[in-house]
Amino acid sequence: MSKFTFPESIRSRPVYGTLEPRAGAAHLLIADAHGAEAILDIATPDMMAKAHIIYIPKGEAFEDKLRALNPAQFYAGPTYGAAESRIHKALSDAKMGLQVYLSGTEGLMGQAQHAAMQAGIPHTAIQTEHRGSVARRMQCVHCKGITEDVEIDPFVCAHCGLNLFVRDHYSRRLAAYQGVCIDAEDPGNVPEAKGIYE
Amino acid sequence: MSGAEKIAVTVTDIVPLNELVTRFEFKRTDGGLLPTFSGGAHTVVEMRDGDLTRMNPYSLMSDPMDQTAYTISVRRDDEGRGGSLFMHRNVSVGDEMTISYPVNLFSLDLRAKKHLFVAGGIGITPFLAQIKQLERFNGNWELHYACRSEALGSYVDDLTSHHPNETHVYYDDQDQAIDLVNLLDGQPLGTHIYVCGPKGMIDWVRATAAKEGWPREAIHYEEFLAPQPGKPFEVKLAVSNKVIQVGEQESLLEAIEREGVDAPYLCRGGACGQCETRVIDYTGNFIHRDHWLEDDEHASGEKIMPCVSRFEGKTLVLDR
Numbered sequence: 001m002s003k004f005t006f007p008e009s010i011r012s013r014p015v016y017g018t019l020e021p022r023a024g025a026a027h028l029l030i031a032d033a034h035g036a037e038a039i040l041d042i043a044t045p046d047m048m049a050k051a052h053i054i055y056i057p058k059g060e061a062f063e064d065k066l067r068a069l070n071p072a073q074f075y076a077g078p079t080y081g082a083a084e085s086r087i088h089k090a091l092s093d094a095k096m097g098l099q100v101y102l103s104g105t106e107g108l109m110g111q112a113q114h115a116a117m118q119a120g121i122p123h124t125a126i127q128t129e130h131r132g133s134v135a136r137r138m139q140c141v142h143c144k145g146i147t148e149d150v151e152i153d154p155f156v157c158a159h160c161g162l163n164l165f166v167r168d169h170y171s172r173r174l175a176a177y178q179g180v181c182i183d184a185e186d187p188g189n190v191p192e193a194k195g196i197y198e
Numbered sequence: 199m200s201g202a203e204k205i206a207v208t209v210t211d212i213v214p215l216n217e218l219v220t221r222f223e224f225k226r227t228d229g230g231l232l233p234t235f236s237g238g239a240h241t242v243v244e245m246r247d248g249d250l251t252r253m254n255p256y257s258l259m260s261d262p263m264d265q266t267a268y269t270i271s272v273r274r275d276d277e278g279r280g281g282s283l284f285m286h287r288n289v290s291v292g293d294e295m296t297i298s299y300p301v302n303l304f305s306l307d308l309r310a311k312k313h314l315f316v317a318g319g320i321g322i323t324p325f326l327a328q329i330k331q332l333e334r335f336n337g338n339w340e341l342h343y344a345c346r347s348e349a350l351g352s353y354v355d356d357l358t359s360h361h362p363n364e365t366h367v368y369y370d371d372q373d374q375a376i377d378l379v380n381l382l383d384g385q386p387l388g389t390h391i392y393v394c395g396p397k398g399m400i401d402w403v404r405a406t407a408a409k410e411g412w413p414r415e416a417i418h419y420e421e422f423l424a425p426q427p428g429k430p431f432e433v434k435l436a437v438s439n440k441v442i443q444v445g446e447q448e449s450l451l452e453a454i455e456r457e458g459v460d461a462p463y464l465c466r467g468g469a470c471g472q473c474e475t476r477v478i479d480y481t482g483n484f485i486h487r488d489h490w491l492e493d494d495e496h497a498s499g500e501k502i503m504p505c506v507s508r509f510e511g512k513t514l515v516l517d518r
Contacts, residue, residue: 022411023409024410025411091387094387096386096387096389096411096412097382097412098387124415125416
């Protein structure tokens with residue numbers, strides 16, 4: 001299952017849509033893992049002739065299918081960090097009329113959305129579609145370290161080791177949710193971890 | 199009282215620019231400083247013409263940081279309801295007038311990497327203030343300004359001498375036209391486009407930019423509508439329990455104000471949304487002219503913008 005319906009939440013929580021092809025001078029499509037399926041759903045030969053696909057497989061086998069779409073430019077890399085300089089270059093060379101499509105995990109979409117916003121695209125003009133893992137990119141509000149791909153709540157901060165509660169408060173600037181110490185009052189009294197949406 | 203706070207001013211200078219456009223300068227009557235504003239702001243000028251009070255919005259064109267005086271440019275409209283004719287014929291240096299605090303419905307988006315201005319005729323005025331604002335911050339901007347002729351090209355000399363590289367002027371009578379598709383093509387990511395001018399120009403720029411894939415959030419426009427005359431009609435104001443007549447030459451908002459009912463407003467030009475009024479009952483047809491309500495709201499018969507819209511029919515009851 002690559003599609004998941006997120007429960008209703010606070011206004012701070014990002015809401016994702018369904019990608020749709022839009023008229024534009026060029027198309028930048030950034031996806032990870034099952035996000036490839038959303039690109040496969042909307043790709044047309046006309047669009048691909050002006051498209052740059054940046055893909056982070058994360059162990060999923062969609063790379064050949066994406067290459068077969070025959071986009072003007074294609075890149076696959078191991079992590080967002082590895083792809084980042086390419087994403088920045090693509091955005092800094094881009095002109096008005098560029099359409100940006102993001103699909104896959106929240107962490108990928110959040111980071112790519114931040115890069116596109118920094119390049120001058122209003123965040124509401126950037127299309128997103130969630131696919132695949134529901135893991136979150138979390139910032140520890142105490143040490144400020146980012147822990148990627150968090151699937152359980154509470155979880156242990158990868159930097160400072162505090163037990164963190166997964167909140168729905170989100171920062172577009174950091175492209176991360178807020179993780180807050182769950183046992184500050186009573187150290188060691190930590191509820192059993194379970195899936196974020198369980 | 200509705201509307202923005204008022205300022206008592208004295209007319210300190212009147213400069214005719216060409217056959218149609220005259221510039222007016224206002225200073226505070228009490229000698230104090232005026233508020234600063236942001237480029238794109240307008241003021242509502244009150245004109246007392248006998249028993250009639252006209253209130254027209256005009257874009258402020260002076261330096262937004264200059265608190266000593268405000269300037270506006272008024273294009274004479276011989277077909278209109280008389281506000282601009284009043285300014286041209288009845289206002290003299292030394293007259294005391296009332297203007298509103300500045301209100302901005304056409305501000306710069308300061309997140310933009312570049313500001314692309316498209317002006318038609320008197321639509322140049324908000325850009326004059328925005329350019330002064332951007333120059334202070336070394337902002338990246340470019341102006342494309344279409345005028346009917348050299349003789350009617352208000353502020354062209356000033357713009358081309360101070361900003362020769364940023365200013366591009368097009369004269370209709372020399373068959374010069376903005377090559378819009380080419381202009382939009384290749385603008386750096388993060389460019390915002392701003393258009394002020396006749397309705398046809400605004401529609402053309404908005405439609406072309408949208409077709410070229412520009413985000414809606416990067417397209418800004420301002421068009422003040424003047425209320426149009428129409429057939430007289432009768433309105434019942436349910437809250438105030440009054441039945442009022444709207445004359446041929448006045449707007450519904452002006453008729454409501456004439457009867458002493460305080461109704462909210464800001465721009466008086468169908469743009470800001472402040473005067474939105476709920477319709478309780480009606481038999482007849484609305485003549486919606488605003489830019490505020492959506493098409494489905496216009497069709498619903500539930501709302502009206504009394505600053506520019508009218509009604510033809512038997513009964514109209516408003517929640518006012």
